[in-house]
Amino acid sequence: MEEYSWVPSPPTSDLTHGQLLAIRDLLAAETDEHYALAALYSLPISSAAGSLILIDANENVKGVLWSMIIDENTVRILAFCINSDLQNIGLGTQAWNEFAILVKSEGKSSVYLEVKAENEGAINFYRKVGLNEIAILSKYYHSSIGIIMQGNL
Ligand SMILES: CC(C)(COP(=O)(O)OP(=O)(O)OC[C@H]1O[C@@H](n2cnc3c(N)ncnc32)[C@H](O)[C@@H]1OP(=O)(O)O)[C@@H](O)C(=O)NCCC(=O)NCCS
Numbered sequence: 364m365e366e367y368s369w370v371p372s373p374p375t376s377d378l379t380h381g382q383l384l385a386i387r388d389l390l391a392a393e394t395d396e397h398y399a400l401a402a403l404y405s406l407p408i409s410s411a412a413g414s415l416i417l418i419d420a421n422e423n424v425k426g427v428l429w430s431m432i433i434d435e436n437t438v439r440i441l442a443f444c445i446n447s448d449l450q451n452i453g454l455g456t457q458a459w460n461e462f463a464i465l466v467k468s469e470g471k472s473s474v475y476l477e478v479k480a481e482n483e484g485a486i487n488f489y490r491k492v493g494l495n496e497i498a499i500l501s502k503y504y505h506s507s508i509g510i511i512m513q514g515n516l
Contacts, residue, residue: 365419365420366419366420367417367418367419367425367426367449367454368417368418369415369416369417369426369428369454369457369458369461370415370416370418371410371414371415371465372408372410372414372415372416372427372428372429373410373416374408374409374410375403375404375405375406375408376404378424382416382422382423382424383400383403383404384400385423385424386403386416386424386427387400387403389424389425389426389427389444389446390403390427390442390444392447393444393445393446393447394442394444396442406429406431406441406442407431408429408430408431408441409430409431409432410465411432411465411469412430412431412432412438412439412466412469412471413428413430413438413461413462413463413465413466413469414427414428414429414430414431415427415428415458415461415462415465416428417445417449417454417458425445425446425449426444426445426446426449426454426455426458427442427443427444428440428442428443428458428459428462429441429442429443430462430466430474432471433475435470435471436470436471436472436473437471437473437474437475438466438471438473438474439474439475439476440474440475440476441476443455443458443476443485445458455488456492459492462516463516466516467516471516472515472516473513473514473515473516474494474513474514474515474516475494475497475511475512475513475514476489476494476511476512477500477503477509477510477511477512478509478510478512479504479507479508479509479510480499480507480508480509480510481507481508486510486512489512489514492514493514493515494512494513494514495512495513495514496510496511496512497511497512497513498510498511499511
């Protein structure tokens with residue numbers, strides 16, 4: 364059985380080109396969000412906001428939890444997804460637990476994110492980790508209604 368580990372995400376400028384391409388393709392396949400490489404590269408993700416990547420033994424990226432600092436108490440998750448063949452086996456929960464430890468160690472306790480209203484799997488996941496729907500974003504995504512979910516870590 365192959366080994367996978369969540370590790371702190373380097374800033375995008377320190378990822379290899381291959382890793383960045385893998386993340387671009389993962390986000391397109393799993394969330395239908397299509398980023399130009401330059402846009403991905405400029406995301407203000409931070410390890411102090413709990414950002415993680417899931418890697419295999421060869422450092423191929425199989426998942427991301429990317430987060431940014433909003434203010435002294437708050438982080439915002441910009442991307443959270445795992446390769447389809449590795450979903451629903453607990454890796455997302457593992458990432459969330461590591462993310463929460465990292466964020467709290469930085470003195471922050473509030474998290475929010477945007478999710479498509481039809482993404483019931485992710486919404487279920489976020490409810491299980493204690494987030495609640497707090498607002499609707501009718502124009503956030505091209506073809507979907509967005510929901511903001513927020514909670515304390
Ligand atoms: C959302 C995601 C990161 C969760 O990670 P994961 O490793 O699949 O989640 P886990 O295996 O830790 O599951 C934890 C719980 O979430 C729920 N869950 C996760 N995915 C689900 C799905 N597709 N449908 C229903 N419930 C789901 C399960 O009920 C599970 O609860 P259980 O432990 O009682 O069975 C992952 O499924 C994913 O990458 N999905 C596609 C991309 C996506 O939608 N990202 C969110 C964008 S905002």
